[in-house]
Amino acid sequence: MTTASEPLPLARPRRDPLLGVAIVAVALVYVRALAFTPIEARQGPAQKILYIHASAAFIALYVAFALMAVCSILYLWLKDEKLDRVAESAAEVGLTFTTVVLLTGPLWGKTIWGAWWTWDARLTSTLFLWFLIVAYSLLRGAVEERGRRARYSAVLGILAALLVPFIHLSVYLFRTLHPMPILLKPSAPSMPAEMQVTFFSAFSAFLLLFAALLRARYRIATLRDLVASREEHAG
Amino acid sequence: MTPDNAGFATAAYTLAALVYGAYIVSLKVRERRLRERLARLESPARPASNRPAGA
Amino acid sequence: MTEPRVANPPGTLAASWIVARKDLAIEFRTRTAFLSALVFALLGVTIFYFAWDATAVSAADLAPGVLWVIFTFAGLLGLQRSFGSELADRAIDGLLGAPISREAIYLGKALANLVFVGGILVVTIPAVVLFYNLPMGEGIGALAGIAALAAIGLVAVGTLFSAMAVNTRMAELLLPMLSLPFFVPIVMGAAQSSARLMAGRPIAEAWPWLRILVAFDIVFVTACTLAFPYTLDE
């Protein structure tokens, strides 16, 4: 193994244009959503929480968590460290998005249900998603050897993906209150066009933010492993 | 009748911005620390020897 | 002697039975883990009794929740030590080097754990029925079925996580952290279906919950058996 010799552009700090663009996009969405989108008549201004809450929820579950699960399966198959790093990064960025969902959800819930928290299927699933990702991060932190850490977390990632539908189903059976996703119902496109534009631009901006954060987090994982092997070699 | 709950919207948008912002800052800090460590690992090793030190 | 001894390596089921019998022999020798888990369960049942206002909530409403929550925690106590004996002197290397499949090791460990939690249930269920004065008639058979389904699911997931947690720093903390989210559908399914039973409702009302339990068992027994080899030091 060659240890030294190659020059180290990695040691120099770098700009991250993608992250910059994402931050600007999110800022623009904030402006549009808060200042230039009409207030929903029945729910009042609090309805605007939808734009950030629903985007974060969708991205956390169907992008971050799904990416973690897929990379976990692929890792066990291909044993490529890159896949493990993607899974790790997706989990951590997903945790951030899930945290936003859990913080904004009750604020919206208080205004439409009159309660901060309800044990409905989607809210509870999100809460458990959060617990699972926290457990995933704890597990990663508790395993020293890199190969073992990757295998263990891949196993947990896959099992967690199998669990979420069960939790959703059980809680759904328990009771459900959550407003049905009005956007995705083909029969009644009940959201006015202006709000739809805001919603989809919010969704795109947060997706961009997710991609930028994922990339930044992946870079950190790569750097960390590199530093670890260098330190190992340096004794 | 439209309820006046603008405070909730403001709170939610602020919280979200804080969480995302804090995460971005933490990423930046972690990345900078790692790069510094990497730089430290490299710089003293280079003039010292032409054979890399092993474990 | 030039010829090796007659050898016919055991198949997966035979091998898992050998592993399970070994674990049960160790368990029976020491007994402390089982007895402490059992006492823990009984203590839990009594403490819960005093944590509730008998005039506000009826015993039949409270009992299923108490039973399955206690069962989950007592089960965790049992799972906690499942792989300790394997790692103490690296006895697991003896299993891994033997001509048996990795899956057989998992199934054997899980089977021993199933006997362990089954033993706890055999004492805890009658204790709950007695302490909470539940009118249990023919429902006890159905309750045993629910208990079996719940125990299988709990052990399937718990054995796998126990194998992982024991190889980490902070094993005692990590096992509950990893397992408890997975026990949620089990606790809900078992508690809801046994609540229907204890309230004297027809079994048909418990059916959706039983279906979740069955599906959980099938999915996680399969997934955990397949995943187990990856938790070994490859």
Added chain:
Amino acid sequence: MTATPVVHAEGLIRSFSGRRVVDSVSFTLRGGDCLALFGPNGAGKTTLLRLVAGLLAPAQGTVQVNGVSIREGAAARAQVGLVSHASMLYGALTVRENVELAARLYGLADPSAAAHAALALMKVDDRADAFARTLSRGLQQRVSIARAMVHQPRLLLCDEPYTGLDDAGSAALTAVLTERREAGAALLLVTHNLTEGLALATQAAIMRRGRFVRHEARELLDPGAYQSQYRELAAVHD
């Protein structure tokens, strides 16, 4: 002798956390061969043994026992006996139960007879009913060896097997190893002790930083010179 070697390892590579612990190791042992493997601590000897025993998967390379890949067939693992640093015994089981367990796992026809024979070979049959945890380190080592021999393996992997043994134990071990080799088994012996290793060896190898830095037939080397060369190699601090 058959044409298939007892064990053939080819290009074994294994890393932990990005560090190569075993690096491109190859060797072949036929029936009756004994490879004595020397090397300083952390050279990768134990990892190599675990790779050959099928306890670890190599990142690259293969191990074949009697022509069957160790990672694929239970048939290959059935031919291997491993004596490692740890005793691999269950403290809460008796000596007899421990060895009988191994006999069952290997599918022997009469586990208790096989266990008794193996314990008698290592001269611990008088302690058969003692709990493994109550035995001294040396006696545990004897049981551990009996455990590894119970199925009369064709390939014996021994990691410092003489550690902790008294004179009687060492003599019993040497007798067992000799008997197994005469029966056509191959032996891989890891040790720090050159005299001990070279006494049995037909091949000798020195391992350092994951590699075989020397590997030759026993009759080609002069023990005295080898000793000083080994010290020199082992002393180079990595």
